[in-house]
Amino acid sequence: MTGILTARPLPARSRAFDLLLAGALCVTAGFLSLAQAHFGGILAFGMLVPLIWRRTHPELVFFAVCSVAALQWLIGVDLQPGNIGLLVALYAISVYGDTRLSRIALGIGGLGVLMAVSRYWSNADWKQQVTMMVALGALVFGVWAFGERRRTRGLYVAQLEERAAQLERDRDRENKLAVSNERTRIAREIHDVVAHGLSIMIVQADGGLYAADQSPAAAKKALATIGDTGRASLTEMRKMLGLLKQDEPNELDPNQPRPQPGVSSLPELIDNVREAGLNVTYDVTGQPRDLPALLGLTAYRIVQEGLTNTLKHAGPGARTCVKLDFGREMLTVVVTDDGRGAGVAPSSDPGHGLVGMRQRASVSGGTVSAGPKAGGGYEVIAKLPYNLPTGE
Known part of the structure; x- marks a missing residue:
């Protein structure tokens, strides 16, 4: 439980608002009470001025205001506009105070209703007393319940924000791990x-x-x-x-070298995917040429990842097309399907396939773009220049 002497951190804008609220209540309710009864007006300011700290010290403010109200009851000062400070303090402790003390404050509010009816409506008939008791009790409970609802909503929003921040941190960490x-x-x-x-x-x-x-x-x-x-x-x-x-x-085991696949290995890859049940067509345009080993490997892996994603996400009966365009300056690799594509709701786990494609393409000086197609399906386009920058 947070100590009642511990001040809550508060932004400057909120402190200014509390100061203005307490000042406005003092100018209106305070001076109206002062006009009704001189000493009663002084007590009214005692219930309104502490509201400046209603959010930083809600428990202390509530018990201070209740103490002034108890003094008002003991010396027989009539109810006055300044008593609105009780409701504001009750609301403050229900929103910003400790949960257990907030329930105690509700009990004190109910006791205050009984004390007010016994003092200020003691000469009324029992029906009027019951009516005032129910009305004041409903007012006190309504203010407290509204504050509790505000507290619960604030905690819920804070949990959602923390969860979103944690998910973002987890996603960043997973992306970094995937890149590594x-x-x-x-x-x-x-x-x-x-x-x-x-x-x-x-x-x-x-x-x-x-x-x-x-x-x-x-x-x-x-x-x-x-x-x-x-x-x-x-x-x-x-x-x-x-x-x-x-x-x-x-x-790395130098005694077990692994042959690196390239563009020439794509027909075998596509045949294997066809055996898995995917309808794939393979089209090559332009004048094929001998590619650097790294570039051929990059093209192969991008096609492999694109076909794997199609098997996972495109759905049954999807048709896929793999195209290689040998242009003058770059090789363009396109993997498209007519599966569910844009019609599928975004996944909470986007996976690391696209991260790997882009990383491989960047190593070869190229780029990869991927996304849903208009009308359904998904498309991956990789542009891989033939000549790598030499660097330093």
């Missing part, structure tokens, strides 16, 4: 790509050394191959070094 995992996977694949290039360079160097004396032309060709392969591998490594922060060489 994807970079680790890419690092392993690049290790294989570069290792393949180095293997070619070693074989060509050994062959060139062997043929240097007997066939200078073959040696020159071997040296040219070494230069081309080295430059391509170096370009890929420079690109990756700018993105990858951590590698795990202990998990």
Whole structure:
């Protein structure tokens, strides 16, 4: 339970509002009470001035106002406009005060109703006394219940805000973890790509050394191959070094090399997906060309992820089309389906497939866009330039 002497933090705007409210009540109800009875007016200010701190110290304010009202009852001062401070203090403790003390305050309010009826309507008949008791009791309980409802709603909104903030933090953490995992996977694949290039360079160097004396032309060709392969591998490594922060060489097994898929492996991938029950068409436009290993791998993974998402989300009977367009400067990869697409409600867990696609495309200097199509279905478009920036 929060101590009643502990001040609640309050924005400057709220403090200013409380000051203006207490001032307005003092000017109106306070001076009206002062006009009715001199000493009673002074007591009215004693019930109105503490309202300045109604939100920072709601329990102290309520009990202070009740103490002044009890003094008013004891000395026989009639009810006056300043007694509205009791209702404001009761509302304040029900909204901002401790829950247990708020219920105690309701009980004190009920006791105050009995005391008021016994003093100020003691000469009335019993019907009038009952009527006033019910009316004052309903007023007190209504003010308290309204404050409790306000408190409950405020707590509910605060919980929703905290939950939304926690979900956002979790999503950011999951996205960062997904990017980290994807970079680790890419690092392993690049290790294989570069290792393949180095293997070619070693074989060509050994062959060139062997043929240097007997066939200078073959040696020159071997040296040219070494230069081309080295430059391509170096370009890929420079690109990756700018993105990858951590590698795990202990998990790489050089004794078990894995062949890296590329564009030429897409027909086999599509056949496997067809066997899983997905209707897929494959279309290639433009003049196919030999692609760098990294670029071919990126295109393959994007198609693979797009088909996987289609299997998961497009629904039964969906038709899918994979298109590769070999343009003059870039390769365009398009994966579309006519499944449920935009008709499906957004998922609370968007997954990490699109994160991985974009990460892979950025490594190759390209971009990926994905989203629902007009009329239904989903579309993934990747634009992958042939030439990687060399960097520093």
